[in-house]
Amino acid sequence: MNNPETSSTKATRYPAPEIKDVPEDIRAKILEVQEKAGFVPQVFLALARRPAEWRSFFAYHDALMLPESVGRTSNLTKADREMIVTTTSAANNCLYCVVAHGAILRIYEKKPLVADQVAINYRKADISPRQRAMLDFAMKVCLRSDQIEDGDFAPLHAHGLNDEDIWDIAAITAFFGLSNRMASFSNMMPNPEFYLMGRVPKQK
Structure with a gap:
C-alpha cells in the first residue's frame, strides 16, 4: 500500500499539504479512501489545502454520486453517474477527471473499453439507448445549458427517468464542470494507478 505522505499526491501549481497536517476529520476520510483504493487520489490532498472548501x-x-448516503433513491446507477462525469469531463478537456472517473466507470460498467469510447465519441460507444439519451442531455447541459427546453426532458422520461433523475444528470454535469476547471487550472495530474484500473480482469 502506498504511503500517503510519500506517494505522488501533489498538484503542480499549488503544493498539497502533507496528510499529517490536515484537520483530523479530513485526514480520517483520506485514510479511509486509501484503505479502500490502495492509494490516495490526487484530488483529496490537492483540495485539502483549503479545508472548508474540501x-x-x-x-x-x-450527495450527488452516493445519493443513498443522504437518504435519496435514484434510477441512475453508479455506472451511469461515472459515465456522465467521464463524457462531460472529456468535453471540458479535463485530463484528471477523464482518467480518474473513466477508471471507476470501467469497474462499475464491467466494460474495459467503455470509458475510452464515451470520452472520444459517446454516440459510437457500446452503451444502451437509455444511456445515450442520458448523455445527450448531459452534453447539452455541459455545452449549451441556456438552450435546455421542456422537450429535452421527453426522451429521458421515455426511458423511465423521472424529473429528479434529470436533476441528478444536470447537477452532476454542473458540479464536475467546477471540478474540471479546478483540476485543469491547478495542473492536477491523475494518479498512475488510475490508468490501468478496470482494463484487465482481476486474476482469480
Missing part, C-alpha cells in the same frame, strides 16, 4: 466539495460530491 468539506463542502466532498459533501456535495457524495
Whole structure:
C-alpha cells in the first residue's frame, strides 16, 4: 500500500499539504479512501489545502454520486453517474477527471473499453439507448445549458427517468464542470494507478 505522505499526491501549481497536517476529520476520510483504493487520489490532498472548501466539495460530491448516503433513491446507477462525469469531463478537456472517473466507470460498467469510447465519441460507444439519451442531455447541459427546453426532458422520461433523475444528470454535469476547471487550472495530474484500473480482469 502506498504511503500517503510519500506517494505522488501533489498538484503542480499549488503544493498539497502533507496528510499529517490536515484537520483530523479530513485526514480520517483520506485514510479511509486509501484503505479502500490502495492509494490516495490526487484530488483529496490537492483540495485539502483549503479545508472548508474540501468539506463542502466532498459533501456535495457524495450527495450527488452516493445519493443513498443522504437518504435519496435514484434510477441512475453508479455506472451511469461515472459515465456522465467521464463524457462531460472529456468535453471540458479535463485530463484528471477523464482518467480518474473513466477508471471507476470501467469497474462499475464491467466494460474495459467503455470509458475510452464515451470520452472520444459517446454516440459510437457500446452503451444502451437509455444511456445515450442520458448523455445527450448531459452534453447539452455541459455545452449549451441556456438552450435546455421542456422537450429535452421527453426522451429521458421515455426511458423511465423521472424529473429528479434529470436533476441528478444536470447537477452532476454542473458540479464536475467546477471540478474540471479546478483540476485543469491547478495542473492536477491523475494518479498512475488510475490508468490501468478496470482494463484487465482481476486474476482469480
